[in-house]
Amino acid sequence: MSIKKVTFLAAAILFFGISVILFVFRSLTETGTDVVAVNDITQTIVEHWDTLDQSALPGRQYSLEYTVLDSHGELVGATRRGLSENIDSAIYNRDTIVDITRNDTVLGKVIFYNNTTERWKHHRDKLLVIFGVNIIFIILFCLIYAVYIDRSIFRPFRKLQAFARHVAEGKLDMPLEMEKGNGFGAFAESFDLMREELAKARENERLANQSKKELVASLSHDIKTPVASIKAVSEVMILNSVIEEDISQLEVINAKADQINTLITNMFSATLEELQELTVTVTEESSVLLGDLIKNVDYNNRATISPIPECIVLVDMLRLLQVIDNIISNSYKYAGTSIGVLANIKGQYLEIEFKDYGRGVSPEEIPLLFNKFYRARNSAGKSGTGLGLYISQYLMDKMSGDINCRNIDGGFVVILRLHIA
Template structure:
């Protein structure tokens, strides 16, 4: 891994230096190369035949050399030239970068030889060669960079993304998906350790689940077993109360029966909560006429505190048994904590039947309000009164299992509990 990384760094360095290397390669070929032998030969011919040459005036002559040229005398007069487009004076020849040589006869300068370097063609050729090298350099550099980026993606980016996804799975509790191990990437040495950690966490989670399930099954069994002696105590207390003729004894026996009822309610709540945690609480929501709610409410309101016009007629989704538990809990809580009249209202809203119960007990504190549907949480107004803090929590869970919802809020009169039933 380390050797391959060093090799890629070297290739990247070469890629960055490659344009400069290619652009400077054979730089001399970008300049115009004049054949000095031919130039000297032409100068010798002109010197020897100068007497005839100086008789010409701006005359086009046949060219036997690889370059165009022009001859002027010492007065600047054009004598001969090989191309009509050639300059007619020294100034223009100089500006167009002509090669200028002296023509000498017996050591005396008698004229000038102006040689066309074809500089534009040379520049064009140099530019073409420059661009060719430039594009080749860019292409090679692009290939090297692409290889480097592919290596980075395969050996760094993708393994890092895999680790990130693995961490998300672990954080969300999904410990069944193994982390693919590849020692070829940069995180290869850590991959196996992470997967071992996942395996150990999964084993610990399974052990914790088994321990929790065992504990909840024990609580469920105890809750069930406690109900039998409590029922016996209640029955015996009611029998003794019925047979007693002494008012003080009747009062004490009535207190025993009342406490037995409280214990029975708390044990029932604990039993229901445990079944919910074990996912063994059966909720079978089916299509029911909403009039079933009127019957459940009437049966639960044994103190005749409910006022209202009844429930709107429609077909709803509910489990009659679990709905009875929910409504019994709401009404018994109102009896216990508010001890006032209960206002019943209902309406159809979108695809729900909304049924609300509002007492006149002043409600609960705003701090306690969000917590009273949580397990084992009770409001300040519950102090000194029997209860487990499970009632509304269980009612809320039962409503959710039936596809509905339970909401609580304070009003100007007291506490408002609202049930939402899905319309079939």
């Protein structure tokens, strides 16, 4: 049944109920005294006035109750006790008063009893019953109508609301279920088709990203082999060469090979991290080894390393080497100055500061430096992918450490915090 039909039916029922109530009210005015009977009784009383006897009052066949008074208002007779016996009580009870006349002489009065109170009570009780039945019926119909509206309109919308929430949360495997014959069937079907298309699009996107990551990881791994060969050959040629100019050029080749190797390592590591294949194995290591670690990546010998306090730190030496290599490479690339390395123990951490004397970065860019693929404005014209600091922060987190940076007077500093065992 459509909503229009149900609404029309509800209006018809309400109209019927109101009509019944109005009819009952109208029927209250249709009761009155039988004029023919009153005239007949009055005429009979006139004819038998001189011999009138209470036991033989006329007109009993009309079922009318009345009282007869003489011209002085004295009671002559009554059909039963309890009726009005004077004019005042008759007026109070709204009885019908008729004069008894003969030859234009008033012999007395007949007071016909009008049971107005009883009739009103009867009609009132009848009206209350009809009104109560109508109200109950209308309430029941409204309840049924409310259940129908809830089932046909509000419940489907609640399902649509829950469905939209699931789609927003990414739960695209939960179909939108609608009851058979629901008026919103086509509407709901369109939403479910949208969910299926979104699920297909998300799966295609996931497969494309997976394929891209696997391709980058494969290419990165394949490129590292020839770069390693170039580096090895250049190192051999440097050892065998005696001409200073050749040695200088070979060192440039070696340095560029290192740079390419660093970029490839960053790309490969970022891809592996997204593939959840990048492992960090934390072990207890002596801080004494950190000095040699820094020297190994400082191939331009620009770092001045202050004494490092002896302690045991929790690190993965291979991953820490990757982090320090990225810090020093960035200093070479963006500052091009000497590097000061200072270490101190602060609480449960060994802090190592790498300070250069370049221009640094703008303050508003510092919180963004560790975002993936973000490159500061001072990187214009310089090679890079924006992955180095992102990977470094990821590795430090895995080693229960931290990395941050800030501008200082006359330079820029990067701080590593290694957890002490």
